[in-house]
């Protein structure tokens with residue numbers, strides 16, 4: 001038996017990933033830029049055990065068959081590298097709601113790959129773990145690293161150059177992420193399915209793909225220059241563009257709910273009054289307000305009293321996936 005436990009954090013994309021160029025290898029159609037959180041975390045233990053005749057998965061203390069296929073497929077990639085066939089017992093827990101647009105698949109697959117790598121004594125470099133995590137879930141490639149992270153689109157058809165890389169460490173430009181939780185139930189249309197529907201039916205898809213490189217350049221230079229206003233503008237643009245694109249699919253995907261829209265207006269009103277804050281929203285109704293740490297109090301009070309906001313979560317920026 002060999003086992004290891006790893007911790008990884010969700011990340012929030014500022015320049016969004018939405019769409020795949022190869023669904024089998026899970027290659028994105030666009031690059032992306034994200035920030036890795038600290039207080040929200042997934043902890044995953046992987047125990048390879050020759051007595052097991054199949055992989056098992058426990059998610060937040062309950063046996064989970066629905067996610068087992070994707071987890072097993074990801075473990076197969078690591079088993080192939082180690083030259084073993086041993087099955088594993090995987091136990092994973094999140095300290096935040098699973099499957100509700102809080103990037104649990106990102107932290108989940110980053111933690112899984114990092115724990116399995118250690119349990120099999122592979123000692124793979126972070127870039128390789130990022131490639132393996134990407135095959136589990138595109139956004140997971142970014143959670144291998146901390147701080148500000150860029151996911152490269154890559155050119156190779158086998159995905160060998162499609163991995164994430166750090167842009168800036170968390171302490172080099174501290175930020176607070178305040179999550180206004182609107183719903184804790186899992187979304188009806190998952191990201192994987194939503195992206196494929198958008199790719200095949202949204203009339204705006206080609207324009208989205210064509211515009212991404214300029215958005216990435218703008219966000220990267222805003223991060224390098226620590227230019228908050230510029231990062232705010234490009235991040236909200238990318239978020240709204242992603243939601244418009246998905247809403248134009250057939251049938252249209254509407255992830256925003258009433259309280260999410262109210263929160264968007266409040267964030268913009270705060271920014272207009274001089275507060276350093278902007279919003280981003282993923283494939284779910286939660287709004288994430290990114291602010292300079294000194295404005296976290298104002299942001300919390302503006303979001304907490306919205307009807308329909310059921311919880312406020314707060315996080316700074318954190319480290320990449322690591323063995324504990």
Ligand code: 2P0
Pocket residue numbers: 012013015016017018026032105106136137138139140191192193195281282283
């Ligand atoms: C992102 N999202 O960049 C975008 C924005 C959601 C909205 O990456 O199919 O769970 O597993 O590669 O990584 C969520 O998509 O999708 C996501 P798969 P994933 O964060």
